[in-house]
Amino acid sequence: MKSLLLLLIPLYVLPLVVHSDVVLTILIFTFLLGILAVGFNIVFGGAGQLTMFHAAAFGIGSYVTFLSMLRFGIPFWLGYCVAVVIVVLVSIVIGWICFKFRLKEFYFAVVTLAFAELCRLVALNWTSVTNGTLGMLVLEKPTIWLPGSGIVRIEQTTSWYFLSLVALSAILVFSVLLMRSWIGRNFSAIRLNEDLAQTLGIDTFRYKLLAFTISNVIASFAGALYGFYTGYIEPAYLAVTQSLDAIAMVLLGGVSTIMGPVVGALVLTSLPHLIELPAEMRVAVYGMILILVILLMPRGVVGLFRRPRHAA
Amino acid sequence: MTQVVVGQILNGIILGSLYGIIALGVTMTFGITGIVNFALGQFMMIGAYATWYFTDLVMLPFPVSVVFAVAIAAVAGLVADQALFRFTRNNLVNGLLVSIGLISVMESAALLLFTTTPKNMDVVIAGSWSLGAITLPRMKVVAFLLLVAVIGLTWLGLSRAWLGRATRAYAQNPEAAMLMGVPTKALQTGVVVYSCALAGFGGALYASLFSLEPSLGALFILKGVEGAILAGVGNLLGALAGGAILGVTESVGSLYLPTSFRDAYGLVFLVAILLFRPAGLFGGRK
Numbered sequence: 287m288k289s290l291l292l293l294l295i296p297l298y299v300l301p302l303v304v305h306s307d308v309v310l311t312i313l314i315f316t317f318l319l320g321i322l323a324v325g326f327n328i329v330f331g332g333a334g335q336l337t338m339f340h341a342a343a344f345g346i347g348s349y350v351t352f353l354s355m356l357r358f359g360i361p362f363w364l365g366y367c368v369a370v371v372i373v374v375l376v377s378i379v380i381g382w383i384c385f386k387f388r389l390k391e392f393y394f395a396v397v398t399l400a401f402a403e404l405c406r407l408v409a410l411n412w413t414s415v416t417n418g419t420l421g422m423l424v425l426e427k428p429t430i431w432l433p434g435s436g437i438v439r440i441e442q443t444t445s446w447y448f449l450s451l452v453a454l455s456a457i458l459v460f461s462v463l464l465m466r467s468w469i470g471r472n473f474s475a476i477r478l479n480e481d482l483a484q485t486l487g488i489d490t491f492r493y494k495l496l497a498f499t500i501s502n503v504i505a506s507f508a509g510a511l512y513g514f515y516t517g518y519i520e521p522a523y524l525a526v527t528q529s530l531d532a533i534a535m536v537l538l539g540g541v542s543t544i545m546g547p548v549v550g551a552l553v554l555t556s557l558p559h560l561i562e563l564p565a566e567m568r569v570a571v572y573g574m575i576l577i578l579v580i581l582l583m584p585r586g587v588v589g590l591f592r593r594p595r596h597a598a
Numbered sequence: 599m600t601q602v603v604v605g606q607i608l609n610g611i612i613l614g615s616l617y618g619i620i621a622l623g624v625t626m627t628f629g630i631t632g633i634v635n636f637a638l639g640q641f642m643m644i645g646a647y648a649t650w651y652f653t654d655l656v657m658l659p660f661p662v663s664v665v666f667a668v669a670i671a672a673v674a675g676l677v678a679d680q681a682l683f684r685f686t687r688n689n690l691v692n693g694l695l696v697s698i699g700l701i702s703v704m705e706s707a708a709l710l711l712f713t714t715t716p717k718n719m720d721v722v723i724a725g726s727w728s729l730g731a732i733t734l735p736r737m738k739v740v741a742f743l744l745l746v747a748v749i750g751l752t753w754l755g756l757s758r759a760w761l762g763r764a765t766r767a768y769a770q771n772p773e774a775a776m777l778m779g780v781p782t783k784a785l786q787t788g789v790v791v792y793s794c795a796l797a798g799f800g801g802a803l804y805a806s807l808f809s810l811e812p813s814l815g816a817l818f819i820l821k822g823v824e825g826a827i828l829a830g831v832g833n834l835l836g837a838l839a840g841g842a843i844l845g846v847t848e849s850v851g852s853l854y855l856p857t858s859f860r861d862a863y864g865l866v867f868l869v870a871i872l873l874f875r876p877a878g879l880f881g882g883r884k
Contacts, residue, residue: 336691387873392634392690396827397872400865403820411858526820530698537695567710573702580695581685 290462290544294455301444310443312559316552317450318512321457323535323547325504328461330533331542332470333497334477336395338529339380340505342402343373345524347506348513349409349416352424362428366510373506376405377499385494399526406524421520428514446515453511454548457504462544464500473497477542505532538579540586549587553579601731606849612738614845615745619800620822621829621837622749623793629769629832630789633686633693637678638822639815640704641794645671645801646810647712650719653805660722664802671798672791679790687786701815708812716809723806741803746838748799753834765789769832817861824868830878839880843867 301310326340350369354360360368380401389397409416416422427439430449440449464470472493475483484490513519522528531554539550557575558568583590623638645667652663678700686693726735756762768775768785776782804814825844829836844864851863871879 383869383873387876389872389876392628392831393827393872393876396823397869400824400869403865404862407859407862411856530694533691534695534698537691567706569702570706573699573706576699576702577682577696580692580699581682584689584692 290458293545294451294458297451298448301447307443308559310447312556313552314443314446314450314515316548316555317447317454318508318515319532319535319555320454320548320551321450321508321511322505322532323539323551324454324457324461325501325508326532327536327541327547328464328473328504329497329501331536331546332465332473332477333494334473334480335494335498336391337498337501338395338399338526339377339402339498340501340532341526341528342405342524343377343502343505344509344512344528345409345519345521346373346376346405347509348519348523350506351510352422352426352513352519353415355426362426362510362514366507369506369510370503373502374499377502378495381495381498385491385498399529402524402526402529406521409524410521416521419521421518424514424517424519426514428511440514450511450515453507457507458544458548465544469493469496534576538576538583538586540588543586543588546586546588553587603850603853605732606853607846608732608734609738610846610849611842612742612845613849614825614842615742615749615838616800616804616841617818617821617825617844618749618838618841619745619796620818621825621841622752622834623796624819624822624826625829625831625834625837626789627793628826630765631683631693631786632688633683633690634697634823635683635790635793636694636697636819636823637700637704637815638793638797639817639819640701640708641671641675641797641815642801642804642818643704643708643810643812643815644674645798646805646814647708647717647801648798649802649805650717650810653722654717654719660806664799667802667805668795668798671801672795675791675794675798676787678794679787683790684787705812705815712810712812714811716811718809719805737806741807744803745800748796749835749838752796756834821864824864828868828871828879830880833878833880836878836880840878843879 297313300313304310322340322344325343326337329335329337329340347366347369350372351362351365354368355362355365358365380398384394384397410418412418427441428449429437429439431437438445440446465473472483472488475486475488476490476493480490509523513523535550535554536547537550538553539548540546554572554575558572561568561571563571579587620638620642624634627633627635627638648667648670649660649663652658652666653660656663658666682696682700683693686696721737723737723740726733727739728734756765764775764780765785767778768780768782772782800818804810808814821841821844825840826837827840828843829840844867847863847867848860852860855863
């Protein structure tokens, strides 16, 4: 926890030193995608379940938050509460199906991927509500209450920077506390040896379902913020590539580590932008970074600096 | 109405045989190397563009260009295996990520070389056969027969020849196979290369039927994985059947239900099968 705070504090003072909008924007994307990656790390790095549903949760988060704001005229945070309710219900249904039928590894990945694709197809084809492929422009912004200045709309880059950083910090602290609690230890037991965990009296079904749901709620939080930051929501948020990006971030940074997902998010968001290139080449560079990192650092960037600890 | 349904079923089977050849590649690589090469769809894309290039620009006869296309896909597969997949054997997640990186690289290369403008190859075999009120383009039938022949030959080869027995022995027990003198490293490389060549062959036939875009591979790898799982991973002939079932589900499904959800029907079917027969439709008990 101390090392986590030591790493986060410099980020809070960074905007006082760096005024470049480009740097701050890249960091905002890093933080928002970092939240998604931290969420994935709970279910994969924690409970060892390779889900492919987090992009769908991410997309549902942004769609439902915005649509409920639009339809019911409620503020951002209430709209997000609606999204949480829906994501929890969806996760429980899908998780129940997958875990009740004891789907594992590759099969679990494929079935969750199938459900994610179904969600994407709904977003794509329910044109009257979601505006189909064209997506939706989001002109509203989240508002927060600050002591001294009352209710503030989050609009400028700096305010988005702090909002996303606070959100990321909160999620990181939550994930550290979760993984150190008895719930987190049960997750680790399931990851390391599911049969043994069951023999020891851990209700593996319930804990896998819990990990899956928590990670999807976190992903939906990332999605809600992401959609309002970019001001644009489209079906591609729910695409397979979005899920894979988050997986890549976690693997690249280091599975089952606290800061790994954030480091991975930073590398994969910043590197393609640091090198001046046309758009097509940027995708290629992204691919090459991914390949090189996986082949050269199988335990991730954070893994380079740490000895493997059991049940981290 | 019956004729429309029968027509759709035939169309579905033909499209499904294209899914099937990718599913075959997925099944074989997963059994032997423990990874799924998600870039197989992009090897199909290579095969498709190579065929288009040799037939329409170099003016070679179609069969010759198909041979070239398969060779190019195989060489690309060999390079990818030696440079990348060699290091991710039996590590599903790392293999997945490496193949995603490979997808990004290959797709952007195709975008740079061929742009997003769809390419349409000149008709190879014109005309169509009609059965009553159902008309089937000849090229589609020929492509289907070729795909079935290749899948059938692969199955025959794997069940009869020494190499095939070695492959299956390895899939069952790697250590024992190694002790019996099976060259395991060469076998793993061979399987990856062969699956890429199969994908290239599928791509070559795809080029003769549909128009080409750099992103064409993405759809097929998903269908290939679905088909392989549907049939039961490790089942070679099942891969063809799995692909065909997917194709038919989609074509017939979109006849009665909204077409825009076409990709969903196969998925729903897949989930249902996995829940009630976890080892796949044709998989034995595990």
